[in-house]
Amino acid sequence: MPVTVRVPTPLRPLTGNAEQVEASGSSIREIIDDMESKYPGIKNRLCDENGEIRRFINVYVNDEDIRFQKNQDTPVKDGDLISVVPAIAGG
Numbered sequence: 001m002p003v004t005v006r007v008p009t010p011l012r013p014l015t016g017n018a019e020q021v022e023a024s025g026s027s028i029r030e031i032i033d034d035m036e037s038k039y040p041g042i043k044n045r046l047c048d049e050n051g052e053i054r055r056f057i058n059v060y061v062n063d064e065d066i067r068f069q070k071n072q073d074t075p076v077k078d079g080d081l082i083s084v085v086p087a088i089a090g091g
Contacts (some may be wrong), residue, residue: 003079004021011045015042028073032047
């Protein structure tokens with residue numbers, strides 16, 4: 001099931017500077033694994049040493065924050081839009 005993933009600027013060097021990429025899977029976890037197979041190193045930037053999405057990375061499926069759904073087990077379907085948004089610190 002292909003979905004579209006919006007890639008934040010800091011991760012674009014890993015995707016050949018693509019702003020959006022396609023990935024396949026039925027959950028966020030599978031999407032991340034598929035992206036890692038196509039763009040080596042991206043999973044390490046998104047996930048910590050325990051395989052959990054890093055605290056400063058926000059992931060949305062069709063504008064819904066996965067933290068309020070099933071985190072990495074949030075289901076995705078063909079045509080969904082996934083946005084990866086790094087948190088920005090400031091004052």
